[in-house]
Amino acid sequence: MICIFLLTILSALIAFYVYLIWDFNYWKKRGIPGPTPRAFFGNLPSMFTQKKHIALEMDKIYKEFADQPLVGIFSIRTPQLMVKDPELIQEVTVKNFKSFHDNEFSQLVDKKSDPLFGRNPFMLTGEEWKERRNEITPAFSPARIKVLQPLIDEVAGRLTNYIKDQHEALDTKELASKYTTDVVSSCIFATDAQSFKTEKPMIREAGRKLVEFTFTTYIILFLVSLFPFVKKFKKFQFVAREVEIFFTKIMVDAIKYRKDNNVVRADYLDHLMQMQEKKQLTDLELAAHGVSFFADGFETSSIVISHCLYDIAANPNVQQKLRAEIQNVITKKGGLTYDNIAEMEYLDQVLNESLRCHSIASHLSRLCTEKTELTGLKDKKYTIEAGTLIIIPFYSVFLDAKYYENPEKFDPERFNAENGGVKAYQDKNVFFPFGNGPRKCLGMRFALAQIKRCIVEVVKNFEISVDKKTKEPLHPDPKQFMIVPIGGVWLNFKSIEK
Ligand code: HEM
Numbered sequence: 001m002i003c004i005f006l007l008t009i010l011s012a013l014i015a016f017y018v019y020l021i022w023d024f025n026y027w028k029k030r031g032i033p034g035p036t037p038r039a040f041f042g043n044l045p046s047m048f049t050q051k052k053h054i055a056l057e058m059d060k061i062y063k064e065f066a067d068q069p070l071v072g073i074f075s076i077r078t079p080q081l082m083v084k085d086p087e088l089i090q091e092v093t094v095k096n097f098k099s100f101h102d103n104e105f106s107q108l109v110d111k112k113s114d115p116l117f118g119r120n121p122f123m124l125t126g127e128e129w130k131e132r133r134n135e136i137t138p139a140f141s142p143a144r145i146k147v148l149q150p151l152i153d154e155v156a157g158r159l160t161n162y163i164k165d166q167h168e169a170l171d172t173k174e175l176a177s178k179y180t181t182d183v184v185s186s187c188i189f190a191t192d193a194q195s196f197k198t199e200k201p202m203i204r205e206a207g208r209k210l211v212e213f214t215f216t217t218y219i220i221l222f223l224v225s226l227f228p229f230v231k232k233f234k235k236f237q238f239v240a241r242e243v244e245i246f247f248t249k250i251m252v253d254a255i256k257y258r259k260d261n262n263v264v265r266a267d268y269l270d271h272l273m274q275m276q277e278k279k280q281l282t283d284l285e286l287a288a289h290g291v292s293f294f295a296d297g298f299e300t301s302s303i304v305i306s307h308c309l310y311d312i313a314a315n316p317n318v319q320q321k322l323r324a325e326i327q328n329v330i331t332k333k334g335g336l337t338y339d340n341i342a343e344m345e346y347l348d349q350v351l352n353e354s355l356r357c358h359s360i361a362s363h364l365s366r367l368c369t370e371k372t373e374l375t376g377l378k379d380k381k382y383t384i385e386a387g388t389l390i391i392i393p394f395y396s397v398f399l400d401a402k403y404y405e406n407p408e409k410f411d412p413e414r415f416n417a418e419n420g421g422v423k424a425y426q427d428k429n430v431f432f433p434f435g436n437g438p439r440k441c442l443g444m445r446f447a448l449a450q451i452k453r454c455i456v457e458v459v460k461n462f463e464i465s466v467d468k469k470t471k472e473p474l475h476p477d478p479k480q481f482m483i484v485p486i487g488g489v490w491l492n493f494k495s496i497e498k
Contacts, residue, residue, distance in 0.1 A: 027072025034072035042074030055362030113235035119288035169467035
């Protein structure tokens with residue numbers, strides 16, 4: 001009896017092992033090079049062991065296959081294709097977009113399983129994605145963002161007052177999260193999130209729950225990597241029900257307040273209200289739009305702000321030059337309007353260089369939805385099967401010495417006008433911090449407006465320096481999905497007396 005039992009267990013283990021390694025010849029058969037995968041882990045063990053950030057793990061593979069345009073890798077047992085060559089990246093994201101319009105997350109949720117995330121453009125696929133993106137794009141026009149500028153200014157003022165009241169080094173990620181939470185909440189929900197006043201304000205806590213990867217999230221990601229077919233039958237819920245109820249109520253209240261008090265302001269909320277009338281959207285659908293803006297808007301921008309302030313603090317010459325530009329614009333133009341800030345060329349260079357040195361994530365992803373042929377260098381053809389997940393390792397591309405001289409150096413001058421500006425790198429397809437092609441970041445204009453306003457506010461009012469509590473060189477925290485430094489970014493702020 002025991003023998004039969006042990007034999008059954010052994011057979012099951014062997015069957016499972018064979019299942020795990022069954023496809024490990026996939027890339028070899030197609031003539032695509034790649035690192036040897038390990039049973040159970042594939043080539044990206046840190047996705048689950050969390051010993052190293054996934055960006056560093058991918059970077060190791062990227063460098064190991066330095067001269068290869070494509071590298072075949074495995075996530076546990078599933079073949080994935082790392083596309084490294086800039087021309088091929090352009091083919092996937094732009095030229096052949098019709099075969100690569102979805103991303104890796106889009107298969108995990110739907111509207112039924114997760115009413116809020118299931119309606120976020122980032123998660124949608126095909127026609128529904130297109131429709132939703134078209135619906136919301138006008139809300140991010142320069143005119144609508146300009147209307148929000150006074151709200152952003154007000155929060156920038158709160159930020160300055162808050163910093164002045166502190167007498168020790170501050171964790172800039174935390175500081176920037178307070179700022180972006182208040183800006184985004186004021187711009188979408190017309191509500192003061194009170195991040196600078198209260199220790200744990202409700203909106204910030206709910207926002208935290210929206211973006212954090214919980215243990216359950218990791219289990220789901222692990223299971224779908226192990227058994228990819230599960231995605232066909234089962235969709236998941238990432239936003240907890242209580243968070244869904246919280247944000248739906250905020251959205252409904254904001255709209256009611258506007259209607260009851262006849263508030264007219266041509267902004268994002270106004271755009272949603274017009275859509276509600278035209279398309280008979282439900283409260284839940286409106287809340288989903290609001291939550292998309294909130295979730296996509298506060299965390300990403302706060303990471304970028306904290307990295308950019310770190311770069312400015314660590315490079316006193318850059319700080320001086322930037323402060324001079326800001327003073328100059330204020331003196332000549334009389335104030336910090338949306339247009340005046342947009343005209344600051346050096347600020348743009350500094351921010352772009354910071355986005356290059358510190359990508360917010362390891363890669364973009366695209367799912368191949370129909371068999372497609374890509375054309376590489378010397379007209380070499382590569383056939384990509386439907387279902388293949390494409391990994392575009394932008395973290396590594398931006399730090400590749402082939403495209404950037406002395407890539408580890410923070411040097412805003414590489415983006416100056418004499419060198420062709422940022423366009424020179426965009427034309428070579430080696431700079432795309434907001435993604436590329438029709439699926440490029442929808443909130444880029446808003447992100448730039450809130451980030452630049454924050455940087456200008458801080459550099460105008462404070463001399464900043466890196467505090468010894470910061471662990472240098474910065475090293476990505478393996479426990480976070482986005483690239484956030486271990487231990488935080490601690491800066492000292494010295495008020496500039498006028
Ligand atoms: C500096 C801050 C930000 C960065 C670096 C950033 C970066 C990105 C990237 C890399 C993508 C994927 C693009 C692709 O696959 O080609 C993306 C998508 C997206 N972002 Fe952002 N983002 C930022 C801020 C924002 C903000 C503030 C919002 C909204 C208010 C936003 C809304 C979105 C949306 C809706 C998508 C999905 C677009 C689609 O799939 O059609 N992002 N972002």
